[in-house]
Amino acid sequence: MYHSTSPAKEPNSTSTLLEEPGVLVAKKQHFLVRASHWLNVPILLGIILSGISIYWASPIYRHKPDPITGNFDVAADIGIWICVHVPGLHHYSSPPDWIYNHISLGPGMLASALRLHWLCAYLFMLNGVVYLAGLVMGAGWRSLLPRRTDLFDALKMFRYYVGVPFAKFMHRKWPHPRFDTKYNALQRTAYFSIPVAGFLSVATGWAIHKPMQLHWLAALFGGFDKARVWHFWLMWIFIFFVVPHVILVFADGWDTLRGMIVGWSTRVKRSQAIANEQ
Amino acid sequence: MSNEEKCNSLQPEDTPSMGNGSKLENPKLPEAGPADTNPAAPIATESPQALEAIEQQLDASGSPSPSVEPPPRTGEVLPPIAAEPVLVKKHQSFFEEQPLPVIEVAPRVLRYRTRRDFLFFGAGAVATLAGAGFLLPQETLSRLGMRRDVSSPTKEWLLNRALRIDDDVSEALYSRNRMVPTYTKSQITPLKNNYNGATPDPGYISGWNLTLDGLASGLGISLDIRNLTTRFSIHEQITRLVCVEGWSAIAWWAGLRFDDLLRAYPPTSQAGWARVESSVNLDASGNPDPYFMSLDLATARHPQTLLATHFNGQPLTVDHGAPLRLLVPVKLGLKSVKAITRITYSAEEPKDYWAERGYSRYDGI
Numbered sequence: 001m002y003h004s005t006s007p008a009k010e011p012n013s014t015s016t017l018l019e020e021p022g023v024l025v026a027k028k029q030h031f032l033v034r035a036s037h038w039l040n041v042p043i044l045l046g047i048i049l050s051g052i053s054i055y056w057a058s059p060i061y062r063h064k065p066d067p068i069t070g071n072f073d074v075a076a077d078i079g080i081w082i083c084v085h086v087p088g089l090h091h092y093s094s095p096p097d098w099i100y101n102h103i104s105l106g107p108g109m110l111a112s113a114l115r116l117h118w119l120c121a122y123l124f125m126l127n128g129v130v131y132l133a134g135l136v137m138g139a140g141w142r143s144l145l146p147r148r149t150d151l152f153d154a155l156k157m158f159r160y161y162v163g164v165p166f167a168k169f170m171h172r173k174w175p176h177p178r179f180d181t182k183y184n185a186l187q188r189t190a191y192f193s194i195p196v197a198g199f200l201s202v203a204t205g206w207a208i209h210k211p212m213q214l215h216w217l218a219a220l221f222g223g224f225d226k227a228r229v230w231h232f233w234l235m236w237i238f239i240f241f242v243v244p245h246v247i248l249v250f251a252d253g254w255d256t257l258r259g260m261i262v263g264w265s266t267r268v269k270r271s272q273a274i275a276n277e278q
Numbered sequence: 279m280s281n282e283e284k285c286n287s288l289q290p291e292d293t294p295s296m297g298n299g300s301k302l303e304n305p306k307l308p309e310a311g312p313a314d315t316n317p318a319a320p321i322a323t324e325s326p327q328a329l330e331a332i333e334q335q336l337d338a339s340g341s342p343s344p345s346v347e348p349p350p351r352t353g354e355v356l357p358p359i360a361a362e363p364v365l366v367k368k369h370q371s372f373f374e375e376q377p378l379p380v381i382e383v384a385p386r387v388l389r390y391r392t393r394r395d396f397l398f399f400g401a402g403a404v405a406t407l408a409g410a411g412f413l414l415p416q417e418t419l420s421r422l423g424m425r426r427d428v429s430s431p432t433k434e435w436l437l438n439r440a441l442r443i444d445d446d447v448s449e450a451l452y453s454r455n456r457m458v459p460t461y462t463k464s465q466i467t468p469l470k471n472n473y474n475g476a477t478p479d480p481g482y483i484s485g486w487n488l489t490l491d492g493l494a495s496g497l498g499i500s501l502d503i504r505n506l507t508t509r510f511s512i513h514e515q516i517t518r519l520v521c522v523e524g525w526s527a528i529a530w531w532a533g534l535r536f537d538d539l540l541r542a543y544p545p546t547s548q549a550g551w552a553r554v555e556s557s558v559n560l561d562a563s564g565n566p567d568p569y570f571m572s573l574d575l576a577t578a579r580h581p582q583t584l585l586a587t588h589f590n591g592q593p594l595t596v597d598h599g600a601p602l603r604l605l606v607p608v609k610l611g612l613k614s615v616k617a618i619t620r621i622t623y624s625a626e627e628p629k630d631y632w633a634e635r636g637y638s639r640y641d642g643i
Contacts, residue, residue: 022382038399042406046413058524105418110523111636112415119413119440142375181375211520212458212608212643213451219459224518224526262395268380 025264028182030138034260036131043127046120048235052104053113060232075099125202131195143182144192153177153185161186161248190241197237204231413437441638448642454580458607461516461528466590469519469527471597474569475561478617480596482558488602492623494544503601507587509542510534515582517607519614520643522632531605533586536578545575545623552578553628554604555620571615572630572639573606575623582607585618610641 029037061074071077079098083089092098100107105116135141156177167174177184183191207218207227221227249257259265383391411419413436416429471477488506490499512532520526545552552573561567577583584605587594594600599616606613612632622628633639 021385023385023388024380024382025388026378026380028378034399035402038402039406042410046410049418054524058521101421105415106421109415109417111632112417114522114638115437115441115636116413116415118444119437122440122443139376142373145373145375182378208524210448210451210643211518211526213448213453213456215459224520228524258392261399262392265378 023266024268025266026268027263028259028265029263030134030140031263032130032134033138033140034263036127036134037260039127043120043124044238046116047124049105050113050117051235053106053109054117056100056107057110060229071096121205128198144188146192150185150189154189157184157186194241197234201234204234445638445640448640452642458517458582465528466530467528469529475567476564477597478558478560483600486601488618489620490543492545492549494546499543506534510538519611521611530590531584531586532588533584535581536583536585539585540579548625549623550575551624551627553622554615554618556615556617557619558617569615569631570629571613572628573613577606577608580608608642610643613641
């Protein structure tokens with residue numbers, strides 16, 4: 001019906017207002033998916049910044065105390081190394097705190113960090129529910145499910161991405177691997193893994209937050225101390241995901257970035273429109 | 279919306295949000311001849327509202343309903359592709375990806391919606407930025423170069439609200455019948471002296487007494503360590519002590535149950551709380567800094583809540599709160615007051631040393 005209703009080719013139409021032809025758009029993201037996607041930015045930022053401030057109070061990675069400074073924290077060692085080796089940082093006032101001053105709320109503020117961490121963590125869980133609701137209501141969850149061919153296809157995509165700058169530089173043709181799904185295999189793997197990582201972050205978070213009442217949960221991750229290590233590295237999954245995620249979105253173009261704001265894409269294949277009509 | 283429309287119709291290519299890309303990307307509809315008229319829906323889309331209504335209708339049904347959709351049309355307009363449907367797989371399983379719903383939208387409706395969504399998400403971003411700046415701790419903001427003091431009662435209220443919600447969750451999770459895991463002696467790990475300030479001089483131990491206030495009898499009771507260890511049965515347990523800082527230690531404790539003390543010296547009937555205090559605590563520079571902590575009586579009655587007298591098989595040393603310390607494995611270690619000198623029962627929730635310093639009050643784990 002909507003194909004036949006384009007006023008531009010409607011000779012009976014008396015309207016003179018609509019003269020431009022209609023645009024075909026594919027609906028990609030449900031409103032709740034878009035909203036929760038963007039809400040993740042401030043929430044995860046708050047969780048990670050406060051989380052590293054909490055880490056400061058009792059670092060997981062430590063060594064025997066330095067006989068002179070008494071320092072035992074590997075993160076402090078990295079800060080000292082940075083201040084020694086990065087030009088312009090020689091006079092940094094407190095090298096051991098460099099990491100905490102730059103990727104956390106700051107050292108020595110456990111109480112504030114915990115308060116913010118709980119607030120963001122509860123918001124993160126609520127946001128996860130909103131995201132799942134959006135996936136179900138927009139039927140987007142099917143596009144995220146892993147497939148048997150994903151491992152091989154993901155490697156192909158990875159090879160493509162790695163080769164793009166080289167091919168551009170050499171003015172060589174470097175065709176994009178073909179796929180007829182919403183996401184390519186690498187995207188699908190990433191977009192499926194991130195919600196899983198989010199779920200595991202929440203689970204390990206509860207395991208270390210309530211290790212007595214939920215001791216079975218802590219036991220699932222190998223006990224209280226190991227659950228902390230899990231929780232720590234799950235944070236890095238988000239950080240490692242975000243960097244290529246942002247680069248690739250900008251590399252892929254405006255349609256992709258806009259898609260997560262308005263929810264639709266104008267990259268519509270004719271066959272898709274036909275398939276939709278069947 | 280009518281304003282938006284006018285604006286759009288005056289400047290057909292104005293919206294930057296559409297970008298040049300979309301113009302290029304937009305697959306234009308195939309040119310259709312006048313013979314292509316469809317009498318079923320002649321003027322349904324004269325207004326954007328009508329289009330939207332149609333779109334919603336489509337959204338609701340997921341795909342166009344066959345009764346409204348005249349199927350032969352594709353055959354007329356797109357003969358080469360119309361042969362394709364054999365290649366288009368039908369939706370087979372529940373888990374299989376379905377083709378994205380494709381709709382046709384009048385460009386100005388699209389522009390209007392693009393602008394609406396960009397404004398909505400843009401406003402959200404600005405609000406979030408303001409909110410996040412507002413919620414960050416003052417120390418962090420000062421370090422970022424913000425001189426202005428942004429601490430406010432609303433901010434404190436909101437952040438404390440998150441703490442209280444978390445406390446309520448902890449309280450709901452607590453059960454008197456749920457025991458904390460116990461360990462074997464081979465799993466014991468070192469436990470450091472984590473006195474917040476300086477470790478007190480052991481001189482206090484010889485004259486030590488435990489005072490109980492707020493009892494049903496209306497009297498204050500004073501007990502020495504001999505009274506406590508001879509009158510009550512001693513229980514042993516190897517449990518994990520978890521610090522708010524994130525470290526934990528498995529230690530072997532022995533002592534009397536808090537529950538037994540409560541039975542022997544019952545508090546007033548209205549009492550729901552105990553204030554557990556140590557007057558011998560010192561601050562970092564060695565000055566007296568009494569440590570006081572609130573404990574709900576439901577937790578005090580937990581069978582694993584001990585008034586410990588022994589650590590790793592030996593009487594408590596001054597490092598670990600000789601001669602008597604509280605051990606509450608279902609709470610963070612900061613609730614396990616060392617060298618207790620006074621317990622006061624009350625109906626009101628008493629003050630708490632760490633809650634006054636921005637930590638939570640209940641601290642159930």
